[in-house]
Amino acid sequence: MLEGVERVPYMGAMRYSRAFIPTVKEVPKEATMPSHVLMLRAGYARMVGAGIYELLPLGTRVLHKIERIIREEMDASGAQELLMPTFLPGDYFKESGRWDVYGPTLLRIKDRKGGEYHLAPTHEEIITDLARREIRSYKQLPLNLYQIQLKYRDEPRPRAGLLRCREFIMKDAYSFDVSEEAAVASYDRMRDTYHRIFRRLGLEYRVVEADSGAIGGSQSAEFQVLAQTGEDWIVACDACDYAANVEVAHAGRAAAEQGETIDPGELEKVETPDTRSIEEVVGFFGGETTKADTLKSLLYVAGDDIVLAVVRGDHELNEISLARYLDVDEVLLASDAAVREATGTEIGFVGPVGFKGRIIADPDAVAVRNAIAGASETPFHYKNVNYGRDFEAEVASIRQAASGDPCPKCGERLELYRGIEGGHIFVLGTHYSDKMNATFLDEEGKSRSLVMGCYGIGVSRLIAAVIEQHHDEQGIRWPVPVAPYEVIVTPIGKDEAPLAKATEIYEALTAAGIEVLLDDRPERPGVKFKDADLLGIPVRLTVGARGLKQGTVELKKRTDTESTEVPIADATGAARAALDELRG
RNA sequence: CGGGGCGUAGCGCAGCUUGGUAGCGCGCACGGUUCGGGACCGUGAGGUCGGAGGUUCGAAUCCUCUCGCCCCGACCA
Numbered sequence: 001m002l003e004g005v006e007r008v009p010y011m012g013a014m015r016y017s018r019a020f021i022p023t024v025k026e027v028p029k030e031a032t033m034p035s036h037v038l039m040l041r042a043g044y045a046r047m048v049g050a051g052i053y054e055l056l057p058l059g060t061r062v063l064h065k066i067e068r069i070i071r072e073e074m075d076a077s078g079a080q081e082l083l084m085p086t087f088l089p090g091d092y093f094k095e096s097g098r099w100d101v102y103g104p105t106l107l108r109i110k111d112r113k114g115g116e117y118h119l120a121p122t123h124e125e126i127i128t129d130l131a132r133r134e135i136r137s138y139k140q141l142p143l144n145l146y147q148i149q150l151k152y153r154d155e156p157r158p159r160a161g162l163l164r165c166r167e168f169i170m171k172d173a174y175s176f177d178v179s180e181e182a183a184v185a186s187y188d189r190m191r192d193t194y195h196r197i198f199r200r201l202g203l204e205y206r207v208v209e210a211d212s213g214a215i216g217g218s219q220s221a222e223f224q225v226l227a228q229t230g231e232d233w234i235v236a237c238d239a240c241d242y243a244a245n246v247e248v249a250h251a252g253r254a255a256a257e258q259g260e261t262i263d264p265g266e267l268e269k270v271e272t273p274d275t276r277s278i279e280e281v282v283g284f285f286g287g288e289t290t291k292a293d294t295l296k297s298l299l300y301v302a303g304d305d306i307v308l309a310v311v312r313g314d315h316e317l318n319e320i321s322l323a324r325y326l327d328v329d330e331v332l333l334a335s336d337a338a339v340r341e342a343t344g345t346e347i348g349f350v351g352p353v354g355f356k357g358r359i360i361a362d363p364d365a366v367a368v369r370n371a372i373a374g375a376s377e378t379p380f381h382y383k384n385v386n387y388g389r390d391f392e393a394e395v396a397s398i399r400q401a402a403s404g405d406p407c408p409k410c411g412e413r414l415e416l417y418r419g420i421e422g423g424h425i426f427v428l429g430t431h432y433s434d435k436m437n438a439t440f441l442d443e444e445g446k447s448r449s450l451v452m453g454c455y456g457i458g459v460s461r462l463i464a465a466v467i468e469q470h471h472d473e474q475g476i477r478w479p480v481p482v483a484p485y486e487v488i489v490t491p492i493g494k495d496e497a498p499l500a501k502a503t504e505i506y507e508a509l510t511a512a513g514i515e516v517l518l519d520d521r522p523e524r525p526g527v528k529f530k531d532a533d534l535l536g537i538p539v540r541l542t543v544g545a546r547g548l549k550q551g552t553v554e555l556k557k558r559t560d561t562e563s564t565e566v567p568i569a570d571a572t573g574a575a576r577a578a579l580d581e582l583r584g
Numbered sequence: 585c586g587g588g589g590c591g592u593a594g595c596g597c598a599g600c601u602u603g604g605u606a607g608c609g610c611g612c613a614c615g616g617u618u619c620g621g622g623a624c625c626g627u628g629a630g631g632u633c634g635g636a637g638g639u640u641c642g643a644a645u646c647c648u649c650u651c652g653c654c655c656c657g658a659c660c661a
Contacts, residue, residue, distance in 0.1 A: 025610065025622065026596045030654055050653065105660075122661060156585080156659050170661085231660095424661060456661060492620055526621040533621090544620060
């Protein structure tokens with residue numbers, strides 16, 4: 001027996017006077033975005049180094065809430081949780097080739113004997129190794145295994161608090177199937193599961209087409225949490241379900257908007273000093289000239305070749321689209337020297353007319369009549385450049401989609417959003433199982449490669465993502481399912497009565513299974529209100545002498561500006577009703 | 585890795601240009617007054633001025649190197 005130790009319920013209750021919630025008034029100077037500022041100010045997290053954070057008790061409670069939702073939905077989908085090591089021998093990544101491919105992002109460690117190890121940035125290899133050792137028969141499939149744990153990436157630039165860390169918590173799941181079709185079925189099931197998870201977290205998000213990046217794979221989708229502070233740009237159609245990361249988005253073709261009826265003018269070379277950018281070119285020609293009347297010509301190195309990419313002046317080139325079209329891993333913008341060598345002119349005066357190499361032009365670029373383009377001679381531009389007459393090119397969609405572009409699916413208007421990548425799901429196929437010889441025997445006794453999928457959720461990142469979507473000037477406004485406490489009971493005034501009554505209410509709420517914080521600190525009302533708003537607890541019950549006389553307490557939702565009086569006897573019921581209402 | 589900024593008390597900052605031995609606000613401790621939206625008065629504790637080297641009688645301040653953090657870009661499941 002532990003004498004004299006106060007027992008408190010596990011999930012439910014906490015007295016503020018005993019809680020470790022170090023709030024601060026001033027904005028820490030290293031933080032710029034709302035979630036970062038608020039997590040530090042409200043005492044949810046502290047920084048230890050760039051991209052390395054401590055989660056304090058409140059932050060940990062939120063993390064556990066998110067994890068719990070993820071576990072419930074993952075388990076419901078038939079996936080099973082396991083734990084894999086974080087500290088890994090280098091052999092597995094060497095076997096898959098990622099020891100080299102990952103480069104400096106992989107945090108490498110040598111042990112005392114000089115053996116090469118690393119901290120896991122992700123676990124495809126390790127799980128594939130487990131699978132090849134343990135899966136032998138189609139009868140063991142399908143199988144979906146997941147884990148929630150720390151991952152490490154030596155990011156070139158950690159930033160934005162928990163949004164981009166070097167150490168972070170991730171849920172990832174790996175599915176194993178007998179065939180591509182079965183793998184796609186697993187993928188679809190995960191997609192549904194992710195919808196449930198993101199909805200329960202109270203997030204506004206879009207599922208978007210995405211680049212599958214270094215992981216490879218035939219299909220992938222990102223779950224992008226919409227936030228002005230997000231790192232990714234996505235386009236989405238409001239009329240249909242098309243949505244894509246701008247990395248891979250295509251703009252649909254507008255129906256002959258540009259006057260194809262305009263007569264082509266005579267090609268004319270114009271001396272245009274100091275016009276290296278499109279802005280400067282437009283400024284030089286002045287008058288009615290707009291960026292859309294010009295062609296932007298960019299020289300790219302693709303493998304051993306140099307190609308000229310042409311987009312309309314007001315458009316941005318999409319390097320991923322260009323690389324895909326050229327079927328290379330990546331394209332690099334040519335250096336000044338390379339441009340001079342290939343074209344004999346300076347950057348800013350390059351153009352398609354007379355270019356003696358491969359030209360890739362965007363459909364919108366070739367549609368421009370009487371365009372202005374570089375003359376491949378310094379310092380000159382051509383006027384009245386027309387595709388077909390003055391230059392030829394391979395036409396391919398290589399520009400970034402932008403706000404107002406037509407949707408490639410339905411033709412309606414695309415809108416641009418910023419997003420935080422909260423989850424990413426992939427069909428991997430046999431990429432890893434082939435490399436690592438992970439096979440099983442099918443019904444006919446034939447050996448076949450396991451067909452895999454992988455599914456990540458940036459769990460710690462989502463804490464910040466939720467705050468980005470749910471805050472105001474005063475502080476955080478947690479959605480009920482992830483709030484560290486559901487109700488804060490705030491006794492006001494120096495008398496005994498409010499604290500005594502508040503304590504009763506606190507105990508009643510706890511008994512009713514509601515998670516409560518009792519602000520029993522001997523602070524002035526203003527301090528308590530400010531802290532309650534900052535912490536973001538969804539429901540506040542204020543117990544003051546004023547109300548006690550009339551037998552009422554005050555109930556205020558964090559998202560409301562007005563409070564309501566409720567009878568003391570009814571406090572628990574009213575709180576529960578308010579929470580239910582907030583949950584929707 | 586390129587460009588920019590910042591390191592002085594727990595937090596936010598001044599002092600540096602023109603060297604002379606460190607200050608303000610918040611927070612913290614104690615006493616008193618106050619008590620429905622970050623109160624007030626008084627007293628007090630707290631600093632290797634990021635680190636190393638140099639110049640100088642003397643360095644937070646000038647010089648060199650270095651480490652860390654933030655922002656923009658490059659990069660990025």
